[in-house]
Amino acid sequence: MTRFVLDDFLPYQLAVLAERTSREFSALYRERFGISIPEWRVVAHLSQAGTVSVREIHARVAMDKSKVSRAAARLEAAGYITKTVDPRDRRLVALSLTEKGRAMMEEIAPLAEAFQAEFLARLGARAEDFREALAVLLEPQGKDEAPEEEGIQGEAGARARAR
């Protein structure tokens, strides 16, 4: 008789906390710039990565390709980024921030820092440990064998299947 208590269930707690936090933070930039959460993620990633493809973002930012694609389309329409075809590989679309996009990011970044600081302040001394735990949990948890140290290049291995 397990008397299950939803409020103490971790996936539930995480979902609630994450949604609340994201929503609260997104209100800050949504008002000012009218961008959505996926759009924010794309911009934020671009600001640190320079010029990258949709594929790159999809892989690094845990968003479906279509989500990235649509976010990029909206951002381009709003003038925050440019989309150009990569001349080396014409399948790739090179995304990069416009001046307007950089200006926006320049304005949001401090808000983000402040938001996070305030968030962590609620934890007091526990903050450090919490961040550490989060980092552990975010490690790509494997069904693949041991992580094999460093030497893997970007693309994962198990590609050989065919028929």
Added chain:
Amino acid sequence: MTRFVLDDFLPYQLAVLAERTSREFSALYRERFGISIPEWRVVAHLSQAGTVSVREIHARVAMDKSKVSRAAARLEAAGYITKTVDPRDRRLVALSLTEKGRAMMEEIAPLAEAFQAEFLARLGARAEDFREALAVLLEPQGKDEAPEEEGIQGEAGARARAR
């Protein structure tokens, strides 16, 4: 020059972790019973709360009223819950688990426990602190004054507004 790094940004980390965790866990019951995450939440809450209204769940489980309503409709169609009009207050809809619903919950609960245990195992000694931190962060963060110690009964206080 703030060199913002998305991967180290807390709202982002939480969102990624929460989504991954929920998705992973939901796969367990989705396959077996074909219910979605909102439906799972409703069932889980009913299993601990007995018979309750849509409103109650909406308030306690951080889901939009319409989401609860639709989840309930699907659950009823699938035979996991019943919806009846509360005779005391005919606006209220009383939700409660059917035998089939209870059986399902009886089967999922151990899976949930196991899932959570495995999840926490990854944190090792940090697990305890992590849960504590989570609890702190989940406290209804107030614009309302101080939380006022214990003595509040179930329903929150700030009801007296009117005009």
Added chain:
DNA sequence: GTGACTTCATTGCACACGCAATGAAGGTGC
């Protein structure tokens, strides 16, 4: 009882999402 207001649950609507399919482009073996 009537009127004004509030509280519930549901539903309409516009929109975002996930997933699979599409089509363009690149790579490879011969």
Added chain:
DNA sequence: GCACCTTCATTGCGTGTGCAATGAAGTCAC
């Protein structure tokens, strides 16, 4: 070059979602 496979980005489609509007039911003052 040609056939075949893979990799990208986009798009079509069915579905879920949030928000506002609706309508039923309750409450209160008078």
